[in-house]
Amino acid sequence: MARTAATVAIVIISLLHQGVSLDIVLKDLVVPEQAKRFTNVTLECIYESRMKPIFVKWLHNDLEFLKFQPKDPVDPINLFTDDSSLVVNANETTGNKVVLTEVDLSASGNYTCEVMGESPNFHEDKMTKVMTVVEIPDEKPTIEGDVRDHFAVGDTVNLTCTTPPSFPGATLSWFINEHEAPHDFLHKYAPEKSKDGLIVSRLSLNFKLAPSHFIGGELRLKCVASILTLYTKTSEHSQQASSKPEEPPIKEVRNLPEEGSLITIGNSGCFSVWASFLHIVVMHTVLIISAHLLH
Incomplete structure (x- = not known):
């Protein structure tokens, strides 16, 4: 009898757990990994439930900014202004879907969706994902x-x-x-x-x-x-x-010659030729002047 009672208890507990798991299940949380600065962003909490959940909570970096209570006929969506980094578009937000308007850099961080089912189980489920708001330049470095x-x-x-x-x-x-x-x-x-x-x-x-x-x-x-x-x-x-520019050759200046000799610079003979020519011209001029004076 004791073994039979234990078996029945295990079956009942198993069924209860199955009932809890079927009460409400969070299937997915849609949050973009990156969002461009000053654009609108849509977040979506996808869950399965046999009946309407008691609430759906949205948190940004563990700070609650929205609570959706489907059974409240007057004001099902409550917005909280504690998180000044977010601007929620209330007209397009449905509770399980949240629209953020013109997100800024401060909207980066963890986003959590938390849901709770009906009594008697009051089963809770939650999921968190990260979004980074980015500012991408058009120019190259x-x-x-x-x-x-x-x-x-x-x-x-x-x-x-x-x-x-x-x-x-x-x-x-x-x-x-x-x-x-x-x-x-x-x-x-x-x-x-x-x-x-x-x-x-x-x-x-x-x-x-x-x-x-x-x-x-x-x-x-x-x-x-x-x-x-x-x-x-x-x-x-x-x-x-490019090769290193060649340095100009260093011109060699020899010692000054004795009177009547020629000056040679480097390996060039141009100066010697001109010096010889000038010497001849000077001597010829001296001879002409001397002849003129004798007459």
Whole structure:
């Protein structure tokens, strides 16, 4: 008899649990992973229930901002103003579906839908998902610094890649001839945060050029900026190899000659020729003047 009673009790408990599980079940919570800033966002709580739930609660970062009570014929939707980061469109909100108007960066975070079933079980179920509000720029990153058209082996490359303001901050990478730059070539700056919460990212590239950096006489440098899966833009700078300019030959100046001799500079004989010519002209002039004086 004791064994039979225990078996019956187990069956009853099992049936009760089945009844509880069928009372109300939260099937899914629809929350976008990313939402663009200043756009409208729809959240949806999908549940199954044998009867109307007592309430549906919505929470943002554990702070309740909406409560839906289907059995209240006068005011089924209650909005709470404690969370100033959210603006709910009451005209389009139905309780299990919530429409947020022009979300700002502060609307990022955890969103929880919590439902409760009827008596006698009062079964509760809840689900939480995360949404990030993003600000994606249209522009590509900029490359600043020693931007030259020609570089030579031994020169130092010193460039900085800067992103437009965004949220979250962009991830930056430098590439040298399609190969990611070594870590010791890079210097990462602390992110700069503006008053409205947007972030500017910077990453500099600094290294000394070797012959291996030039492929076919060209050096290609590329900066890639990415934000989650929503933004990937590239800025490139190509530089041609140039040889070091040859220094002009040093002209050799010899000691001053004795009277009547010629001065030679470097390996050129031009000066010697002109000196000889001038010497002849001077001597000829002296002879003419002397002859004139004798007459």
